[in-house]
Amino acid sequence: MPAVLTSAPPTAPSAATAAPRGLHSRWTALGVLSTGMLMTILDGSIVTVAMPAIQSDLGFSPAGLSWVVNAYLIAFGSLLLLAGRLGDLIGRKQMFLAGTAVFTGASILAGLAASPAVLIAARFLQGVGSAMASAVSLGILITLFTEPRERAKAIAVFSFTGAAGASLGQVLGGVLTDALDWHWIFFINLPIGLAALLLALPALPADSALGGPGLRAGADVLGAVLVTAGLMLGIYTVVKVEQYGWTSAHTLGLGALSAALLAAFTLRQAKARTPLVPLRIFRSRTVVGANLVQMLMVAALFSFQILVALYLQKVLGYGAAATGLAMLPAALVIGAVSLGVSARLNARFGERGVLLAGLGLLVVALGLLTRLPVRADYLTDLLPVMLLAAGFGLALPALTTLGMSGADERDAGLASGLFNTTQQIGMALGVAVLSTLAASRTESLTGSGSSPAEALTGGYHLAFLIGSALLVAAMALAATLLRPGGAARRGTADVSRETSAA
Numbered sequence: 001m002p003a004v005l006t007s008a009p010p011t012a013p014s015a016a017t018a019a020p021r022g023l024h025s026r027w028t029a030l031g032v033l034s035t036g037m038l039m040t041i042l043d044g045s046i047v048t049v050a051m052p053a054i055q056s057d058l059g060f061s062p063a064g065l066s067w068v069v070n071a072y073l074i075a076f077g078s079l080l081l082l083a084g085r086l087g088d089l090i091g092r093k094q095m096f097l098a099g100t101a102v103f104t105g106a107s108i109l110a111g112l113a114a115s116p117a118v119l120i121a122a123r124f125l126q127g128v129g130s131a132m133a134s135a136v137s138l139g140i141l142i143t144l145f146t147e148p149r150e151r152a153k154a155i156a157v158f159s160f161t162g163a164a165g166a167s168l169g170q171v172l173g174g175v176l177t178d179a180l181d182w183h184w185i186f187f188i189n190l191p192i193g194l195a196a197l198l199l200a201l202p203a204l205p206a207d208s209a210l211g212g213p214g215l216r217a218g219a220d221v222l223g224a225v226l227v228t229a230g231l232m233l234g235i236y237t238v239v240k241v242e243q244y245g246w247t248s249a250h251t252l253g254l255g256a257l258s259a260a261l262l263a264a265f266t267l268r269q270a271k272a273r274t275p276l277v278p279l280r281i282f283r284s285r286t287v288v289g290a291n292l293v294q295m296l297m298v299a300a301l302f303s304f305q306i307l308v309a310l311y312l313q314k315v316l317g318y319g320a321a322a323t324g325l326a327m328l329p330a331a332l333v334i335g336a337v338s339l340g341v342s343a344r345l346n347a348r349f350g351e352r353g354v355l356l357a358g359l360g361l362l363v364v365a366l367g368l369l370t371r372l373p374v375r376a377d378y379l380t381d382l383l384p385v386m387l388l389a390a391g392f393g394l395a396l397p398a399l400t401t402l403g404m405s406g407a408d409e410r411d412a413g414l415a416s417g418l419f420n421t422t423q424q425i426g427m428a429l430g431v432a433v434l435s436t437l438a439a440s441r442t443e444s445l446t447g448s449g450s451s452p453a454e455a456l457t458g459g460y461h462l463a464f465l466i467g468s469a470l471l472v473a474a475m476a477l478a479a480t481l482l483r484p485g486g487a488a489r490r491g492t493a494d495v496s497r498e499t500s501a502a
Contacts, residue, residue, distance in 0.1 A: 030141065039196065075131065103125075153343045231258075241433075289482045299427070363475070437459075
């Protein structure tokens with residue numbers, strides 16, 4: 001591990017090299033950023049295994065219960081670009097602190113909720129706080145770690161937090177729900193949030209090192225309204241597809257309105273004096289390709305994270321805690337690969353090669369899931385799949401490096417927000433497409449006389465098959481759009497030349 005920076009250099013550090021002073025190093029700052037990411041990722045997955053208990057206690061209708069997830073997803077996904085750009089303008093540290101505080105306060109409100117309306121409102125506020133903190137985290141990270149090998153290690157740690165945190169959230173959610181009650185899945189955020197805030201104050205560099213020119217330089221208010229409204233409406237439309245269908249007037253009408261808002265936003269960015277999202281960031285084929293690959297990968301892996309948990313509970317009869325523990329090997333292997341070998345493999349073979357290998361392992365994993373029997377044996381039918389989740393530990397750090405590789409210093413927060421936005425859009429698409437197809441297949445099999453367990457398993461098989469196809473498409477895009485070796489390993493000047501030539 002690099003030596004701790006114990007004093008400031010005699011001259012003012014640049015934004016790219018600034019580091020925390022005193023006893024706090026860049027690695028302490030990374031720990032703070034990872035803690036914030038862990039809290040938001042845990043919150044996204046910890047709720048899934050507690051949903052039945054929440055529905056029973058608060059009296060949610062089946063349709064209303066989905067808003068415990070959807071309210072968070074809509075706020076989080078639609079505000080990331082705005083939060084990332086505001087972080088570039090007013091200071092990423094300030095945005096991270098404010099977002100963590102909002103998220104922590106909303107978690108308390110969620111834990112105290114005694115009605116569906118209060119819980120949904122609290123979940124929306126959690127999404128707002130998550131967007132504010134998450135949108136700038138990667139931007140802070142890449143300005144702190146400029147040396148390629150150190151950056152690779154830092155991104156591996158950060159990616160591990162996101163990848164393994166989702167599975168750990170299911171374990172923790174099941175244990176807390178069974179041992180205490182569902183309220184504690186939100187109260188657990190209080191000590192984590194307070195620790196992140198207290199450590200972030202001295203550990204993260206000052207806003208003068210990470211921030212931009214401030215709002216006085218001008219902010220595209222109209223652009224912010226257009227993109228936030230367009231994304232919020234688009235994500236809402238996608239998550240409601242299961243209720244209304246793809247070809248309904250509701251879906252087509254709102255989808256067209258969302259597309260029109262986003263098209264107006266794009267035109268606005270081309271003409272605005274101080275655009276919210278400078279279109280130059282899309283000139284890099286590497287950045288565009290990495291974001292598209294991530295969208296497909298996350299959509300596909302919804303079938304792993306959520307549908308496997310549903311299979312364990314609804315088909316095999318596992319309880320909440322047992323389901324979480326059954327998913328634990330995936331979290332452990334993802335963590336071991338992310339932290340243990342991914343940085344070295346990226347340095348030796350290049351991010352593109354490691355990404356393709358990781359996606360290949362995930363294709364095999366979902367392929368095996370298409371063969372799950374109604375009465376599965378965990379050791380022979382499910383444990384191998386959990387171990388193949390190592391592919392996510394390879395793919396995500398490489399993809400994160402590629403996704404941030406085309407951003408220069410001034411746009412680091414924007415690139416971070418963009419990368420997180422495509423992740424949320426991919427998740428929303430995965431929820432809508434795969435769950436709708438699985439439910440439709442289950443209904444068809446039930447109508448033809450299959451037992452409930454057989455019908456559910458058949459529905460999950462179709463979702464796993466579609467997920468495999470999405471991963472194959474992601475591999476094709478990665479092979480086509482991402483240059484061998486990855487732009488991130490060549491330095492800012494080379495990336496700038498690639499951007500200018502595109």
